[in-house]
Amino acid sequence: MAKPRILVVGSANMDIVFSMPRIPNKGESIVAENYAYVPGGKGANAATAVARLGADAVFCARVGNDEIGARLTEAYKLENIDARFIKTDKNASTGLAAILLEDDGSNRIVVYPNANLNLEPGDVENAFLSYPDAVLTQFETSPEAVAAACGFAGKQNIPVFIDAGPVRKDFPYELLENVEIISPNEVETAQITGINPSNAETCLQACMKLKSMTKAKYVVLKLSDRGCCSYDGKDFEYMTPHFVEAADTTAAGDAFTAALTVEYMRTKNLIAACKYANIAGALAVTKFGAMSSLPTKKEVENFIAAKKINL
Numbered sequence: 001m002a003k004p005r006i007l008v009v010g011s012a013n014m015d016i017v018f019s020m021p022r023i024p025n026k027g028e029s030i031v032a033e034n035y036a037y038v039p040g041g042k043g044a045n046a047a048t049a050v051a052r053l054g055a056d057a058v059f060c061a062r063v064g065n066d067e068i069g070a071r072l073t074e075a076y077k078l079e080n081i082d083a084r085f086i087k088t089d090k091n092a093s094t095g096l097a098a099i100l101l102e103d104d105g106s107n108r109i110v111v112y113p114n115a116n117l118n119l120e121p122g123d124v125e126n127a128f129l130s131y132p133d134a135v136l137t138q139f140e141t142s143p144e145a146v147a148a149a150c151g152f153a154g155k156q157n158i159p160v161f162i163d164a165g166p167v168r169k170d171f172p173y174e175l176l177e178n179v180e181i182i183s184p185n186e187v188e189t190a191q192i193t194g195i196n197p198s199n200a201e202t203c204l205q206a207c208m209k210l211k212s213m214t215k216a217k218y219v220v221l222k223l224s225d226r227g228c229c230s231y232d233g234k235d236f237e238y239m240t241p242h243f244v245e246a247a248d249t250t251a252a253g254d255a256f257t258a259a260l261t262v263e264y265m266r267t268k269n270l271i272a273a274c275k276y277a278n279i280a281g282a283l284a285v286t287k288f289g290a291m292s293s294l295p296t297k298k299e300v301e302n303f304i305a306a307k308k309i310n311l
Contacts, residue, residue, distance in 0.1 A: 002266070003054065003055060003056060004055050004056070004133040004134060004262065004265035004266065005055070005056040005058060005130065005131065005132050005133050005134075006050045006055050006056065006057055006058065006132060006133065006134045006135070006136055006261060006262065006265065007058045007060060007127055007128070007130055007132035007134070007135045007136070007149075008043050008046045008047040008050060008057060008058065008059050008060065008135075008136045008137070009043065009060045009061075009119070009124055009127065009135060009136070009137040009141065009145060009146070009149040010041065010042050010043015010044070010046060010047070010059075010060075010061060010136075010137055010138045010140060010141060011041040011042050011043040011044065011061060011095055011111075011113065011116040011138065011140035011141055012041045012043060012044045012059075012061040012062070012063050012069075012072050012076075012086070012094065012095060012115075012116065013039075013040045013041035013044070013094070013095040013096055013097045013111065013113075013116070014037055014038075014039060014040065014068045014071075014072060014094060014095070014096055014097070015037070015038045015039070015040035015041075015096075015097045015098075015099050015250070015289070015290050016035065016036075016037060016096065016097070016098050016099065017035060017036050017037075017038055017099045017101055017250070017288075017289065018032040018034075018035050018098070018099065018100055018101065019032060019033045019034040019035065019036075019101045019103075020032045020033055020100060020101065020102060020103075021033070021102065021103050022102050022103070023100055023102060023108055036288075036289070038288075038289040038290055038291065038292055039071075039072055039075050039290065039291045039292075040097055040099075040250070040251065040289075040290030040291060041061075041095060041097070041116070041140065041290075042138040042140045042163060042165065042166075042254055043059065043061050043116075043137075043138060043140065043141070044059065044061070044072065044076065044290075044291060045251045045254035045255070045258075045290050045291055045294060046136055046138065046163065046254050046257060046258045047059040047076065047079075047081050047258075048076070048079050048081065048291045048294050049254060049255050049258030049259065049262075049280070049294040049295075050136070050258045050261065050262055051079050051080050051081050052079070052294055052295065052296045052297065053258065053259055053262045053263075053280070053295075053296070053297045053300065054262065054297040055262045055265070055266075056082070057079075057080070057081045057082065058081070058082040058084075058085065058127065058130040058132060059076055059081050059082065059083055059085065059086060060085040060086070060119070060123060060124055060126075060127035060149075061085075061086050061087075061116070061119065061141075062086070062087050062088075062089045062092075062115040062116060062118050062119045062123065062141075063086060063087075063088060063089065063094045063095075063115055064088070064089055064092055064093035064094035064114060064115045065088050065089065065090050066093050066094055068093070068094040068096075069088060069093075069094040069115070072094065073086055075291070079291075082130060084130075085123070085126060085127035085130065087119075087123055089115040089118050091118070092114045092115040092117075092118055093114045093115065094114060094115055095111070095112065095113050095114045095115060095116045096111075096112045096114065097109055097110065097111045097112070098110045098112075099250055101248055101250070104246065105246030105247050105248050105249050105285060106246075106249055107248065107249055107250050109250070111140065111166065113140065113141070116140060116141050116142075117141065117142050118142070119141045119142055119145040120142070120144065120145065120148075121144055121145060121147075121148035123145070124145055124148040124149050124152060125148065125152055128152050128153075128156070132158060133158065133265060134158060134159050134160070134161060134180075134261060134265050135149050135150075135153045135158055135159070135160045135161065136160075136161045136162075136163070136257070136258065136261050137149045137150075137160065137161075137162055137163070138162070138163040138164075138165060139163075139164060139165060139166055139167065139168055139171060140165075140166060143168065143170070143171050143172060143175075146162075146171075146176075147172065147175040147176070150175070150176050150177040150178055150179065151175075151177055153177070153178050154177035154178035157178070158178070159178065159180035159265075160176075160177070160178050160179045160180055161179075161180055161181050161182075161183070161257065161260070161261040161264075162176070162179055162181070162182045162183065162214075162216070163183055163184075163253065163254065163257040164182055164183060164184035164188050164189075164192065165184060165185060165188045165253065166188070167184075167187075167188050167191040167192055173192075173213045173214050176214050176215065176216075177215075179214055179215065179216040179217065180216070180217050180218065180264070181216060181217065181218045181219070181220055181260065181261070181264065181270075182210060182214050182216040182218075182219055182220075183219070183220040183221070183222060183256070183257050183260060184210070184221065184222065185221075185222040185223075185224065185253050186221070186222070186223055186224060189206045189210070189221055190206075192210065192213070193205075193206045193209040193210055193213075194209075195209060197221055197223065197229075200229075200236075200238065203221055203223070203229050203236075203238075204229075204231065204236050206221065207219040207221060207229070207230075207231035207236065208231065211231065211233060217232070217233075218230060218231065218232050218270055219231045220260060220270075220274060220277075222253050222256055222257075222281070223241075224241075224249075225241055225243075226241060227239045227240045227241035227278055228241075228256070228274055228277065228278055230270055230271065230274050232270065237271055237274070239271070239274045239275055239278055240278075241278060241282065242278060242279060242282040242303075242307070243282075244282045244283070244285060244286050245286060246285040246286070247285065247286055247287055247288055248285065248287065248288045248289065248293060249285050250289065250290050250293065251284055251289075251290040251291070251293055251294060252281045252282075252284040252285045252293075253281065254284075254290070254294070255277075255280045255281050255283070255284035255293070255294050255295060256277045256278070256280060256281035256284075257277070258280070258294075259273075259276050259277040259279070259280035259281070259300070260273050260274065260276070260277035261273075262276075263276040263277065269311075272311040275309070275311050276300065276311060279300050279303050279304065279309070280295050280300055282303075283295035283299055283300065283303060
């Protein structure tokens with residue numbers, strides 16, 4: 001499959017990014033060095049990354065009937081994302097996120113979902129008219145929408161890829177169906193499983209528990225600057241990271257999971273897909289912003305050639 005069509009069911013936000021030397025302590029005020037409005041949201045980031053990495057991206061989401069929603073929808077179209085299944089919500093405003101960005105590239109994010117939480121199973125069912133080869137979703141919309149995406153995909157034998165963030169304590173993991181790969185980061189892994197993936201042994205334990213909870217075919221843990229690891233129910237593999245100069249870690253996980261999905265659909269090789277995703281995630285942290293930081297297929301290929309990486 002040379003160019004898979006991937007349906008992304010997820011969130012659309014406008015990010016307000018405040019740049020500062022460090023995060024303020026409790027009761028402390030800090031003057032920001034700069035601020036910017038940057039398109040974001042885990043779903044929108046994933047759809048953008050999918051398109052930039054050479055696959056056909058279809059985006060199912062909800063935005064508000066406001067200027068921000070209109071701006072975001074136009075931005076997606078400029079990225080060659082199929083925006084036919086983005087619905088304008090008349091009862092809620094477009095989602096927002098406040099991002100506190102430190103000088104070392106680390107961040108803290110507060111999300112106010114707004115219209116994202118109104119995404120309905122009917123919206124998702126309608127998006128399947130795009131005839132996707134795979135579905136990529138996250139937990140930044142309603143649990144009903146995520147469950148519907150898995151359910152409709154299961155009926156059509158379409159593989160589902162899940163970026164398991166942000167964690168919701170009430171999420172019904174038992175409703176997940178047809179999950180090909182589930183991929184949380186370190187913090188999400190600990191929150192979902194109660195196991196901190198700090199070393200090889202605990203990473204394996206967390207993978208085993210996640211596989212049991214979600215019945216996913218594969219588990220891939222995003223381990224930040226430690227790389228990533230994968231588990232297929234039998235074999236456990238660790239992939240080393242690529243060290244780069246970090247400017248902003250926002251959307252690195254979104255870039256990783258989108259790249260993982262795209263390359264897995266192209267090759268059906270889990271290890272190669274993980275290595276490819278490691279590169280995409282590393283490249284994302286070298287640039288500022290969410291959507292603005294997501295790498296292109298050419299940038300990943302140039303990195304592979306320059307570093308002589310064998311996937």
